Amino acid sequence: MVSEINNKIKESVQKFLEVSKNKEIQIISHFDTDGITSATIMIKTLKKLDKTFSIKIIKNLEREMVYSLPKNKITIFLDLASGSLNHISNTELENVFIIDHHKINQDIPKNVTIINPELHDKQKISSSGLTYLFCKEIDKENKEFAKLAILGMIGDSLDKEISKLNNGILNDSEIKIKHGAKIYPSTRPLNCALEYNSSPFIPGVTGNVKGVLELLRDANINPKQKGYPSLLELNKEEMEKLVTAITLRIPKSNSEEIVGDIYLLKFYNKLEDAREISSKINACSKINNPNIALQFCMEIPTAKQKSEAIYVKYRQHIVSALKFIEKTEKIQGKGYMIVNTKENIKPTIIETAASIISKSKVYDNGTAIVAIAYEESKIKISAHRVGDSGRNVKQLLTETTTKFQTEVNGHEFAAGALIDKQHEEPFLKELKKNLEIEIVRV
Numbered sequence: 129m130v131s132e133i134n135n136k137i138k139e140s141v142q143k144f145l146e147v148s149k150n151k152e153i154q155i156i157s158h159f160d161t162d163g164i165t166s167a168t169i170m171i172k173t174l175k176k177l178d179k180t181f182s183i184k185i186i187k188n189l190e191r192e193m194v195y196s197l198p199k200n201k202i203t204i205f206l207d208l209a210s211g212s213l214n215h216i217s218n219t220e221l222e223n224v225f226i227i228d229h230h231k232i233n234q235d236i237p238k239n240v241t242i243i244n245p246e247l248h249d250k251q252k253i254s255s256s257g258l259t260y261l262f263c264k265e266i267d268k269e270n271k272e273f274a275k276l277a278i279l280g281m282i283g284d285s286l287d288k289e290i291s292k293l294n295n296g297i298l299n300d301s302e303i304k305i306k307h308g309a310k311i312y313p314s315t316r317p318l319n320c321a322l323e324y325n326s327s328p329f330i331p332g333v334t335g336n337v338k339g340v341l342e343l344l345r346d347a348n349i350n351p352k353q354k355g356y357p358s359l360l361e362l363n364k365e366e367m368e369k370l371v372t373a374i375t376l377r378i379p380k381s382n383s384e385e386i387v388g389d390i391y392l393l394k395f396y397n398k399l400e401d402a403r404e405i406s407s408k409i410n411a412c413s414k415i416n417n418p419n420i421a422l423q424f425c426m427e428i429p430t431a432k433q434k435s436e437a438i439y440v441k442y443r444q445h446i447v448s449a450l451k452f453i454e455k456t457e458k459i460q461g462k463g464y465m466i467v468n469t470k471e472n473i474k475p476t477i478i479e480t481a482a483s484i485i486s487k488s489k490v491y492d493n494g495t496a497i498v499a500i501a502y503e504e505s506k507i508k509i510s511a512h513r514v515g516d517s518g519r520n521v522k523q524l525l526t527e528t529t530t531k532f533q534t535e536v537n538g539h540e541f542a543a544g545a546l547i548d549k550q551h552e553e554p555f556l557k558e559l560k561k562n563l564e565i566e567i568v569r570v
């Protein structure tokens with residue numbers, strides 16, 4: 129049976145091919161892995177069609193930006209814009225295409241063609257997956273881009289949904305799947321993988337060489353002549369022992385968080401762990417430069433070393449940030465933990481570190497984690513909620529920052545804000561007060 133969204137994709141492709149004849153195209157995509165992979169699929173497809181296009185990678189779609197776009201081009205928004213339809217309906221952009229999976233905030237304006245599962249079956253699929261289906265509808269040969277769709281799925285933490293996709297992406301992608309501990313990269317020696325791995329975050333092991341060696345000893349995995357084996361080289365018994373040793377160090381975890389599918393794909397002609405590639409794209413884009421992330425994603429030779437250098441640094445920053453948070457003084461109470469890292473953690477890293485901590489099983493479900501870092505004359509606040517229920521951290525930050533004139537971004541389980549450093553003390557006071565009075569809603 130052909131699903132509703134498939135029909136929508138077919139229709140949209142027909143319309144796109146019609147209206148884009150002899151017209152320039154502008155692509156605007158999000159700066160995370162899903163956005164970058166979506167953009168790459170689109171760029172490669174348009175190149176094959178010999179179209180003229182430009183590309184912008186952005187963090188947020190701001191009103192001014194939408195207004196500043198040339199009106200007579202074909203505009204394609206990828207992995208964003210579903211929540212900005214109000215801005216788009218007020219512009220005179222002639223032809224807008226949106227491929228996205230975020231929440232839709234209003235009726236679809238006349239100038240917009242939108243592909244979004246929120247309007248159909250609400251299937252959990254990344255924008256890269258949708259962009260892939262769109263581009264494969266343009267040309268079946270575009271099957272070669274399926275692996276990019278998978279990387280985007282992983283980037284958006286939709287790994288568990290990959291095996292449920294019933295639209296051929298997985299088959300098209302020629303990805304190899306293995307089962308085992310989700311420590312990545314599974315292709316490199318285990319001691320290195322464990323030291324820099326942060327999802328799952330293993331207390332006493334992540335970022336701790338001594339802890340890594342102890343864990344490997346407990347699992348009875350010993351170095352061979354050329355060093356420790358990679359995860360992929362383990363036999364069944366060794367894998368089981370490794371999983372047990374990890375589980376013992378994260379007692380509150382459930383097995384799904386430790387064990388799962390490992391995805392292997394060819395990248396720059398080498399078999400690589402998809403989690404590693406996805407994480408590298410994310411790091412390059414967010415920490416350094418979205419252009420390098422795009423070039424890496426397109427497997428352009430000159431981008432390989434550059435991206436590796438950025439990624440190595442990024443992982444070191446993350447690991448030392450986690451170590452710092454583990455050791456430093458925290459403000460803790462019932463259902464919350466506040467950590468003010470001041471100038472010790474880079475503002476570009478704090479959000480990722482807080483997110484890892486919130487997923488780490490070190491804190492109980494429902495706990496609100498608020499991490500703070502200095503960003504020049506401002507302080508950056510990143511709030512996360514552990515698990516599926518508990519405080520709405522966006523609401524918490526919104527209520528706490530009303531006096532300090534700022535905008536809170538995010539959702540109920542992860543939110544962020546930037547306020548002037550002069551408000552640091554009053555903010556912390558207000559935050560503590562709000563955390564103390566708010567009763568966890570079940």
Ligand SMILES: [Mn+2]
Binds near residue numbers: 162163229254255284
């Ligand atoms: Mn996405």
